[in-house]
Amino acid sequence: MSPTTSPVRWTTQDIEALPDNEWVRYEIVDGELFVTRSPHHKHQQLAGRIFAALDQWAVSSGLGEASIMPGLIFSDADNVSPDVVWGSHDRIAQIQDEAGHFKGAPELVVEVLSPGKANEDRDRSAKLKLYSIQGVEEYWIVDRMAQRVEVYRREQAQLTLVATLLAQDAITSPLLPGFACAVAPLFGIRRP
Numbered sequence: 001m002s003p004t005t006s007p008v009r010w011t012t013q014d015i016e017a018l019p020d021n022e023w024v025r026y027e028i029v030d031g032e033l034f035v036t037r038s039p040h041h042k043h044q045q046l047a048g049r050i051f052a053a054l055d056q057w058a059v060s061s062g063l064g065e066a067s068i069m070p071g072l073i074f075s076d077a078d079n080v081s082p083d084v085v086w087g088s089h090d091r092i093a094q095i096q097d098e099a100g101h102f103k104g105a106p107e108l109v110v111e112v113l114s115p116g117k118a119n120e121d122r123d124r125s126a127k128l129k130l131y132s133i134q135g136v137e138e139y140w141i142v143d144r145m146a147q148r149v150e151v152y153r154r155e156q157a158q159l160t161l162v163a164t165l166l167a168q169d170a171i172t173s174p175l176l177p178g179f180a181c182a183v184a185p186l187f188g189i190r191r192p
Helices: 012-017 041-061 089-095 117-134
Strands: 024-029 032-037 064-068 072-075 078-080 084-088 108-112 138-143 148-155 158-165
Touching: 024 117, 041 064, 041 084, 041 108, 041 138, 064 089, 072 117, 078 117, 084 089, 108 117, 117 138, 117 158
Parallel strands: 108 138
Antiparallel strands: 024 032, 024 078, 064 084, 072 078, 084 108, 138 148, 148 158
16 A cells, blocks of 8 residues: 655745745745746836836825735735735725735735746636635736736626726726726837
8 A cells, every 4th residue: 555645735834934035936825835936027017017006096095005016825825925916994904914914815916927837827727716715806917928907806706807908998997996097008008
């Protein structure tokens, strides 16, 4: 009889024991470790533009806060750092711990895809499922290469694709009253 082996389940403590490396990001989804290199500067630029649009709206509306790469620690086996999030003041007060990490779901999560099938699968499948289970209200997957934004919204207790936005479109959301952001400038596309 051969022993049954179970897959290794990573935890937040395991990540904390790994050596610090500014060029590597560790995330855990359902106990599975995902290791990614520091993103391409165009990835960071795009995430920065999305943050800037959300932050400008958040400051002027007074309805919440945007953050870049916050730690979302849902459990010991689910610990991720999305590119951008937005949360209402009430939600942030409920989920933020003393270290500034979020121990629950903000209303909006944004992931900018990194190239490669494994990275796409993580954001389109594992993280979509995680964010859906954790109660995220809206999830944007931003595809830098295809220059499009997929918008998922909570419908009947799960995140469902409701729109695929291209350069000529604008992002709006029922979560963000009065927010409108043209897609083209996010990707550095100048409109005539």
